[in-house]
Amino acid sequence: MPFIISVDRVRFHLNRLRDRLWVRPLAVCLLSIAAAFVAKLADGTRLTQLVPLITADSIETLLSIMAASMLVIATFAVASMVSAYASAGSTATPRAFTLVVADDASQNALSTFVGAFIFSIVALTAVKNDYFERAGIFFLFVLTLIVFAMVIIKFVRWVDSIARLGRLSTTIDKVEKATVMALKRRRDAPTLGAMPVQSLTRGQAVFAVRVGYVQHIDIGALQAWAEKAQMRVVVAALPGTFAAPDQALAYVRSQSDEQTEIDCDPVIKSFLIGDDRLFDDDPRFGLVVLSEIAGRALSPAVNDPGTAIDIIGTFLRLFVLWNEPATPGDENSPKYNRVEVPEISLQDMFDDAFTAIARDGASVVEVSVRLQKALRSLASLDNEKMRDVAESHGSLALNRARVGLVMADDLTAVINAAKSAEPVTSSKTQDAGSLDRE
Structure with a gap:
C-alpha cells in the first residue's frame, strides 16, 4: 500500500526547516540575484527619457563598498550567533539549542547580510560588463539604496537582539513560548x-x-x-x-x-x-527543559535559586493555561473515527515539571516556599484532577523539605506555605510543629 502524505506531515516538515540556518539565507540569496536583474526590465522602455542620469562609476563605488563590508558583517554575525548558541547551551540546557537556532531576528539578520553581499557581487559584475542601460542603471541605483537602508536597519535591530540571545532569561522565554504553543494545540485537540x-x-x-x-x-x-x-x-x-x-x-x-x-x-x-525530542507536538518536553534549567540553577556550582523561583512561576502560568477552556474550533471534535489516541497524563506533566525542583531545591527554603505556594494555587483551581495531583506533589515536596532543611524556622516557613494544601503532621521536628501551632 503506498504511503500517504498528509497536510499535517507537510506542516511538521516545514517547521523543521526553521531549525536550519541555511534555508532562509539561501532563499534571500535567490531573491537578491533576481532583484539584481529586475532593473534590466526598465531598459528599452519610455522610462529611459524620464529617469535622471546616474553614472556607472557612482553605482560601482556603492556596490564595491557593499560587497567589501557585507562579507565582513556576515562573518561577524555568524561568529556572534555561534557564541550566543554556546552560551545558551552552557547556561541553560543543550535541549534548548533548537529554539535558540530558530531565532527569527538572528536568521533574518544573517539572511539580509548574505543577501546584500550576493546582490552587490552580481550587480557589480553586471555593471562592469555594461549589462544595463540608462534606465536600468537608475533602477539598480534605487535598489542599491533600498538594500543599504535594509542592512542598516536590520543591523541596528540585530545588535540589540544578539546581545540578549545567549542570556538565560531569553532562553527561558523561548522555551516558555514554545511550550505555550504546544500546550494550546494539545489542549484544543487532546486526542490529536x-x-x-x-x-x-x-x-x-x-x-x-x-x-x-x-x-x-x-x-x-x-x-x-x-x-x-x-x-x-x-x-x-x-x-x-x-x-x-x-x-x-x-x-x-x-x-x-x-x-x-x-x-x-x-x-x-x-x-x-x-534522535531527539521536539517541542512542536510534545508539551511535556517543554516542561522537562524548563525543569532542567531550574535543576542546573540549583546545582552547587551555579547556586542560583532565583532562576528556579522564576521557572516555578512559569510552570504556574503554563498549568493555568492548560486548565483554561479549549479554544472553540473544528479541531475540538474528533475527525478521525478509526484512530484512538490517549490523552496526555496530567500526573506525568506534574512529574516532569516539579519533581526535579522539589528534589534539588529541598534544602533551599525560598525555593521550597515558592513551590508550595505555586502548588497551592494550582490546587485551588476548579479542576478536581489537578487539585489531587497538586496536593500529592505538595505533600511530596514537603516531605523532601523536612529531610533537606536543617533549621526549624526554615521548615516552619515551608509548612506555613503548604498549610492550606496539607495539614501539619510533622513528627520529624517537634520544634517546627510547635512553632507552627503557635
Missing part, C-alpha cells in the same frame, strides 16, 4: 483529532523499526490507511515517547476483531522517529 481510547481489545502490536523518540504522529495518514484496510488503530506511543524494540507504537485490529495478518508498514511510517 482522533477518538479517545475506549476499547480494551488492543489487537496486533506494531513496533518501531528504529530506536528513538516519537516526534510526530500523522493521524490523517493513519485514518486513511485504516479506512482503506477496514481496520482500527489504537495509538500507544504519544509524541515524546522513547520508541524501544519492546515499546509498541500502536495496536491495530480488524473491524470484526478477527485475528488476521495485517500489513502494518504504513502504520509504522506514520510515526516519525528521531
Whole structure:
C-alpha cells in the first residue's frame, strides 16, 4: 500500500526547516540575484527619457563598498550567533539549542547580510560588463539604496537582539513560548483529532523499526490507511515517547476483531522517529527543559535559586493555561473515527515539571516556599484532577523539605506555605510543629 502524505506531515516538515540556518539565507540569496536583474526590465522602455542620469562609476563605488563590508558583517554575525548558541547551551540546557537556532531576528539578520553581499557581487559584475542601460542603471541605483537602508536597519535591530540571545532569561522565554504553543494545540485537540481510547481489545502490536523518540504522529495518514484496510488503530506511543524494540507504537485490529495478518508498514511510517525530542507536538518536553534549567540553577556550582523561583512561576502560568477552556474550533471534535489516541497524563506533566525542583531545591527554603505556594494555587483551581495531583506533589515536596532543611524556622516557613494544601503532621521536628501551632 503506498504511503500517504498528509497536510499535517507537510506542516511538521516545514517547521523543521526553521531549525536550519541555511534555508532562509539561501532563499534571500535567490531573491537578491533576481532583484539584481529586475532593473534590466526598465531598459528599452519610455522610462529611459524620464529617469535622471546616474553614472556607472557612482553605482560601482556603492556596490564595491557593499560587497567589501557585507562579507565582513556576515562573518561577524555568524561568529556572534555561534557564541550566543554556546552560551545558551552552557547556561541553560543543550535541549534548548533548537529554539535558540530558530531565532527569527538572528536568521533574518544573517539572511539580509548574505543577501546584500550576493546582490552587490552580481550587480557589480553586471555593471562592469555594461549589462544595463540608462534606465536600468537608475533602477539598480534605487535598489542599491533600498538594500543599504535594509542592512542598516536590520543591523541596528540585530545588535540589540544578539546581545540578549545567549542570556538565560531569553532562553527561558523561548522555551516558555514554545511550550505555550504546544500546550494550546494539545489542549484544543487532546486526542490529536482522533477518538479517545475506549476499547480494551488492543489487537496486533506494531513496533518501531528504529530506536528513538516519537516526534510526530500523522493521524490523517493513519485514518486513511485504516479506512482503506477496514481496520482500527489504537495509538500507544504519544509524541515524546522513547520508541524501544519492546515499546509498541500502536495496536491495530480488524473491524470484526478477527485475528488476521495485517500489513502494518504504513502504520509504522506514520510515526516519525528521531534522535531527539521536539517541542512542536510534545508539551511535556517543554516542561522537562524548563525543569532542567531550574535543576542546573540549583546545582552547587551555579547556586542560583532565583532562576528556579522564576521557572516555578512559569510552570504556574503554563498549568493555568492548560486548565483554561479549549479554544472553540473544528479541531475540538474528533475527525478521525478509526484512530484512538490517549490523552496526555496530567500526573506525568506534574512529574516532569516539579519533581526535579522539589528534589534539588529541598534544602533551599525560598525555593521550597515558592513551590508550595505555586502548588497551592494550582490546587485551588476548579479542576478536581489537578487539585489531587497538586496536593500529592505538595505533600511530596514537603516531605523532601523536612529531610533537606536543617533549621526549624526554615521548615516552619515551608509548612506555613503548604498549610492550606496539607495539614501539619510533622513528627520529624517537634520544634517546627510547635512553632507552627503557635
